[in-house]
Amino acid sequence: MSVLIDTSGLLALLNANDELHNSVRTEWAELVAGDEPLVSTSYILIETFALAQNRLGLDAVRTLQEDIYPVLTVEWIGPDLHQAGVHALLTAGRRQLSLVHCVSFETMRRRHITSAFCLDAHFREHGFEVVPSDAGPARSG
Numbered sequence: 001m002s003v004l005i006d007t008s009g010l011l012a013l014l015n016a017n018d019e020l021h022n023s024v025r026t027e028w029a030e031l032v033a034g035d036e037p038l039v040s041t042s043y044i045l046i047e048t049f050a051l052a053q054n055r056l057g058l059d060a061v062r063t064l065q066e067d068i069y070p071v072l073t074v075e076w077i078g079p080d081l082h083q084a085g086v087h088a089l090l091t092a093g094r095r096q097l098s099l100v101h102c103v104s105f106e107t108m109r110r111r112h113i114t115s116a117f118c119l120d121a122h123f124r125e126h127g128f129e130v131v132p133s134d135a136g137p138a139r140s141g
Helices: 007-014 021-033 042-056 058-071 079-092 099-111 121-125
Strands: 003-005 038-041 072-075 115-117 129-131
Touching (some): 003 099, 007 021, 021 115, 038 042, 038 099, 042 058, 042 072, 042 099, 058 072, 079 099, 099 121, 121 129
Parallel strands (some): 003 038, 003 115, 115 129
């Protein structure tokens, strides 16, 4: 079974000063060593690259590109998934729920993915398992 790799998990992995970095790093190592495909979306990657550059600098971007990106299976978002995400966003009517979240949830449903590597409680709220399990309140990117 695949695991969706989200921005919040990746940022904590890249940031050694994050309070959950150690548990995220341990979980990441287990995921990479496992047989499950690690799936992300082009929207998640755009968000992660932008936030990593802004918050952590170009060394983090380099690590993301050279060490993390190669192990991911990327779902490139086309018009159909984009429109489904926009529809879900507008239907939900919640300011803290982003288009990236909604596209991620739709991608997970379509690919039958039940788990997300993240620190974002929105995934749990939408019925997905969150790993590592000690993810606290919703974190966006």
